[in-house]
Structure formats: structure tokens, C-alpha cells
Amino acid sequence: MTAVPPWDAFTAAEAEVRAMVADPRWQGLSVPDRAHVLAVRILVTPAGDRWLFGAHARWHLHDPADGRWHLAPPPRGTRARQVGHPAGVLPDSVVPPGHDFHAEPGSTQSFVGPDVPAHLTEQVRQLVRGAGLKSELDYPLTAFGEIFASDVPSTVAAVWGTVMWCAYAPAFDGNERLITVFGEYLRRSLPGDEWVRWLPAPPLLNLVTLVAERLRAGQPRAALRLAAIMADTAQILLLDTRFRPRALALLTMVEPILRRPGLDDLHEDDEAVRRAWLERCPARLCRALHVETDSEAHFSHALYDLVEALSFVPDPRRAAAGFLADLSDSKGALPGRLDHRLRLAYEELRLAGRTGTSAAESTEPEGFPVRTGGVSTAPAPVLEVAPPDRGSAAAVLGAAYATGLAWGRLTGAKVPERGLAGQAALVRRMVHERDDNHTGLT
Incomplete structure (x- = not known):
């Protein structure tokens, strides 16, 4: 007998919203009416976080400090219950018009690992x-x-x-x-x-x-x-x-x-x-x-992809913060663009002096850390992640690199020619397994 996967509140809510948006009657609803039917399907976790499945067929996390909704993958498998929320305070940007649910699915994988067919x-x-x-x-x-x-x-x-x-x-x-x-x-x-x-x-x-x-x-x-x-x-x-x-x-x-x-x-x-x-x-x-067309949205979606690609670790946001710590942010503009959970993880690293790292001048031509007297001079990555397989590693690497490029597009920050520290560390996990015939992409 085929095992039935355990019921998950986030999966169930997502399926319900997708069915509503796919209904031809959705197009006939006004934006306030759409907001109303979404608001009654907001989920809250024991930690007090409020989640909404909305625009772009993606989840949004409510920031209790300023009321903003951030694109953010949910903690699937976490207990959650449905709660009411004032529809009038939902911004139009989180209400799906409909066409945004038809986006072509792609892959976040880099081209390091699975080869191009x-x-x-x-x-x-x-x-x-x-x-x-x-x-x-x-x-x-x-x-x-x-x-x-x-x-x-x-x-x-x-x-x-x-x-x-x-x-x-x-x-x-x-x-x-x-x-x-x-x-x-x-x-x-x-x-x-x-x-x-x-x-x-x-x-x-x-x-x-x-x-x-x-x-x-x-x-x-x-x-x-x-x-x-x-x-x-x-x-x-x-x-x-x-x-x-x-x-x-x-x-x-x-x-x-x-x-x-x-x-x-x-x-x-x-x-x-x-x-x-x-x-x-x-x-x-x-x-x-x-x-x-929208550098802010582009960065937010790339960051969503990164957190989602890290779903195999116990704390995906902390792992994502490790990759964000590599980005150049001399003006302190990054924290305000993060959801409050990710912002907290990033701020912990910043206070520890572990942000703004770079692999720009820390590797030899073959990509390994420079060593002086047997001691590596490369900055230690904030967090070593261990993807369970090649596809997962390529997905994390691709999403992390895309996030770095999106940040550069948004702020003008340069991506080092030899990559960023966390990404370089991940490459060292994959490098001896490259050049395979795997073509299955996530």
C-alpha cells in the first residue's frame, strides 16, 4: 500500500489558493474581494509568524515590526493554523492578478555539476x-x-x-x-x-x-x-x-x-x-x-530561491544568511530588504564581524585556498552546507550566485572574479565530481 504523505498546513493552503486563482471567476473579482478571500486563509505558526500564499505563486511572511510582507519560503512541516487577517491592510502587491501563477517553472541550478545536455x-x-x-x-x-x-x-x-x-x-x-x-x-x-x-x-x-x-x-x-x-x-x-x-x-x-x-x-x-x-x-x-524591469523584485525572488534551495538544512534562513554575509554592503542597505527571521540571522553574523567576506584574492588559480606555512589564508566560510546530492548542491550554488548578481544589479556592488567565499567553499565540495552525465534538473 502506498504511503500517504503527512498532512501539511502550508501545502494544503497553497493548493486551495491555486485552485481559486485558476477558477475563471477569479478574474471577475475586484482586488479588495481577492484580498478578502486570501486574508481568511493566512496561516500562523506557534512562533507567531503569519504566512500568506499570494502573488507570483509564492509565500509571503508578515513583518510584525512594520507590517510589510516579504517573499519567503515557509517552514513546511511546521504546525500552523488558519487565522483571520484584516483584508484592507493587505497590499495590492501580494494579491495575485492571475497571470503571475502561470510563470514558466525553471531551475536554480548552476552549470557546475549537472552538465548542459x-x-x-x-x-x-x-x-x-x-x-x-x-x-x-x-x-x-x-x-x-x-x-x-x-x-x-x-x-x-x-x-x-x-x-x-x-x-x-x-x-x-x-x-x-x-x-x-x-x-x-x-x-x-x-x-x-x-x-x-x-x-x-x-x-x-x-x-x-x-x-x-x-x-x-x-x-x-x-x-x-x-x-x-x-x-x-x-x-x-x-x-x-x-x-x-x-x-x-x-x-x-x-x-x-x-x-x-x-x-x-x-x-x-x-x-x-x-x-x-x-x-x-x-x-x-x-x-x-x-x-x-524591477531590480528590487529580482533580488527578492533570487533570495527566495536561495532559502528554498537550502531546505535540506535544519535552519535554511541561517544558512542563507551565511551566503548573504559575503555580499558587499558598505551602506547597510541589505538588512532592511530581508524578512525579520532572515534579518535576525544576518544581524547575528554582522555583530560577530563575519559579514562582507570575499574570496576575491584568497584562492590559487586552481581554486583552492592559498596556504602559507601550511595554514590557509582564505577567510573561513560563515557556514559550511552539505547538500545531500549533486542536484541540490548545484541548486544552492546557482541560487547563491544569482542572488549575488541580483544584489550587484540592485546596488552596483561587484561580484569578485573568483566568486564569493560561501560559493567557493561549496565548489570545493563538488569539484572532484564534476563532468558527469547527469541531466536531471531540479
């Missing part, structure tokens, strides 16, 4: 091979100049830019085949070391510039070719859930150009074209575009 890599290789045959005179490099040599055609950059923009967390095994495909075109070695390439996430504007510059130069066919390369690359990337949400979003932005050449001709500058691309993306994919 071989058939995907081979298709990208063929695209790059064809793109590399184009002339740089017809396709000048107008973006990604820090990555590629000046004589590389922008067709190659269009493939690269699409891969990097679509990646949830562009941290790759140092010898990941998808990255080595571009080796002959690179201007210099990629940031990172032998084990991991900690790559920057390019803005959508870089991709837009490749196309818009050709339009301004009076080369509409070249512009169309670049857009087609981006679409072809995104179509291939749909095969891997670490790329899929943003790949879908990018397809919705560039495919109209292919069906209606000249669609973007009237826009005056690159930023105007970028806005036109973003406006073409349907609302159901809006979370994939937070990286472009």
Missing part, C-alpha cells in the same frame, strides 16, 4: 560555427567587446549574449563544453579559475544594441539575421530548464521582428528599442523579466 551543446556549436563565418565588416562588434576580439563578428556575440542572458545563474564548470565552443573567439580568459567560470549576466540592452546598430546603419537584413540568430539560440536553450524561462521571454520579444521586418525601425535609440522589446513580452512571463 550534449545535444543542446552540439546545436549551439553548429550555430557558432556558422556565425563565425560572417564578416566583421558586415557584422561589427557593437557590444560584448570585453568578451570577444575586435575582429569577431557580432553574429558570434549574438549567440553568446543569448546564452548568458537566458542563464538563471551563469556559473559554469571551467571546461563546460558549451563555453569552450566560444574559445577561439575570446579576447581574454574568462573570469574565474580552472574549476569555475563566474560569468557576468549581460543586460538585455547588449543584445538590443547588436540589432539596433545595424538598423541605424541602414542594414536591415543584417539586423534581421542577428535577431534570427538570437531566436534560434533561445529555441535551443528551451531544452534546459536553467535557461527556459528567459529563453521563452526572449523568443516573445524577437520573433515579432522576424514576422514583421521593420517593426523596430522607427525607434530612435537603443533604449527605445529595448523598451519596445520588453513591452512585447506577455504578462505571464513577467517574473523572467524582473532582472530588467
Whole structure:
């Protein structure tokens, strides 16, 4: 007889809200009416925390100090009861409009651990091979100049830019085949070391510039070719859930150009074209575009992913605080963006002088701690996590790196080229097991 999983208040409440939002009548309700039916389904734990399953099909935790609701994964398995809550004090931002429940599920895994599927890599290789045959005179490099040599055609950059923009967390095994495909075109070695390439996430504007510059130069066919390369690359990337949400979003932005050449001709500058691309993306994919449209929300969702990826540890928030401790926060802006439970864990580390750590200059080229007289000079990670399997480790690493990139996007803080301390420590747990054939992604 199949074992029945134990009843969980959070799982039950989530299922109930999902059913309500999926009901066609939800669209006919006013925002206050939606808030009312959500408010009566708020859960409270013995610790006094109030939880609401709401916008973006995610949980929100009420901060008793200031009344804000923070995106935060719940403590599943914890005893909780349903309580009433004044619907009028629920902000509109936590009330789901409906389309936000249709977001494409993706994976938080990095590309350290589970490899990119071989058939995907081979298709990208063929695209790059064809793109590399184009002339740089017809396709000048107008973006990604820090990555590629000046004589590389922008067709190659269009493939690269699409891969990097679509990646949830562009941290790759140092010898990941998808990255080595571009080796002959690179201007210099990629940031990172032998084990991991900690790559920057390019803005959508870089991709837009490749196309818009050709339009301004009076080369509409070249512009169309670049857009087609981006679409072809995104179509291939749909095969891997670490790329899929943003790949879908990018397809919705560039495919109209292919069906209606000249669609973007009237826009005056690159930023105007970028806005036109973003406006073409349907609302159901809006979370994939937070990286472009809402840096605050993007950071909050990445942090949610990080805490959720750490669900295997007894105290996920304390573990997440350990990764947050690596971030540069000279202005003290981070604590105010955390839910009160996570903020408490982070403040404990700050008071102990264990925040603001970095692995920037603490590792040798092969990625291990520098040792002087047999003693490691690398800063000790705040908390060593031990994921139960490769997939879990890749999910934590990806979410942690995505959080670091999101923080940089929000504040201008730089991510060290050799990664942050907690992430580097996690890599050392995985490094001798890389290069496998695992393709199952969480």
C-alpha cells in the first residue's frame, strides 16, 4: 500500500489558493474581494509568524515590526493554523492578478555539476560555427567587446549574449563544453579559475544594441539575421530548464521582428528599442523579466530561491544568511530588504564581524585556498552546507550566485572574479565530481 504523505498546513493552503486563482471567476473579482478571500486563509505558526500564499505563486511572511510582507519560503512541516487577517491592510502587491501563477517553472541550478545536455551543446556549436563565418565588416562588434576580439563578428556575440542572458545563474564548470565552443573567439580568459567560470549576466540592452546598430546603419537584413540568430539560440536553450524561462521571454520579444521586418525601425535609440522589446513580452512571463524591469523584485525572488534551495538544512534562513554575509554592503542597505527571521540571522553574523567576506584574492588559480606555512589564508566560510546530492548542491550554488548578481544589479556592488567565499567553499565540495552525465534538473 502506498504511503500517504503527512498532512501539511502550508501545502494544503497553497493548493486551495491555486485552485481559486485558476477558477475563471477569479478574474471577475475586484482586488479588495481577492484580498478578502486570501486574508481568511493566512496561516500562523506557534512562533507567531503569519504566512500568506499570494502573488507570483509564492509565500509571503508578515513583518510584525512594520507590517510589510516579504517573499519567503515557509517552514513546511511546521504546525500552523488558519487565522483571520484584516483584508484592507493587505497590499495590492501580494494579491495575485492571475497571470503571475502561470510563470514558466525553471531551475536554480548552476552549470557546475549537472552538465548542459550534449545535444543542446552540439546545436549551439553548429550555430557558432556558422556565425563565425560572417564578416566583421558586415557584422561589427557593437557590444560584448570585453568578451570577444575586435575582429569577431557580432553574429558570434549574438549567440553568446543569448546564452548568458537566458542563464538563471551563469556559473559554469571551467571546461563546460558549451563555453569552450566560444574559445577561439575570446579576447581574454574568462573570469574565474580552472574549476569555475563566474560569468557576468549581460543586460538585455547588449543584445538590443547588436540589432539596433545595424538598423541605424541602414542594414536591415543584417539586423534581421542577428535577431534570427538570437531566436534560434533561445529555441535551443528551451531544452534546459536553467535557461527556459528567459529563453521563452526572449523568443516573445524577437520573433515579432522576424514576422514583421521593420517593426523596430522607427525607434530612435537603443533604449527605445529595448523598451519596445520588453513591452512585447506577455504578462505571464513577467517574473523572467524582473532582472530588467524591477531590480528590487529580482533580488527578492533570487533570495527566495536561495532559502528554498537550502531546505535540506535544519535552519535554511541561517544558512542563507551565511551566503548573504559575503555580499558587499558598505551602506547597510541589505538588512532592511530581508524578512525579520532572515534579518535576525544576518544581524547575528554582522555583530560577530563575519559579514562582507570575499574570496576575491584568497584562492590559487586552481581554486583552492592559498596556504602559507601550511595554514590557509582564505577567510573561513560563515557556514559550511552539505547538500545531500549533486542536484541540490548545484541548486544552492546557482541560487547563491544569482542572488549575488541580483544584489550587484540592485546596488552596483561587484561580484569578485573568483566568486564569493560561501560559493567557493561549496565548489570545493563538488569539484572532484564534476563532468558527469547527469541531466536531471531540479
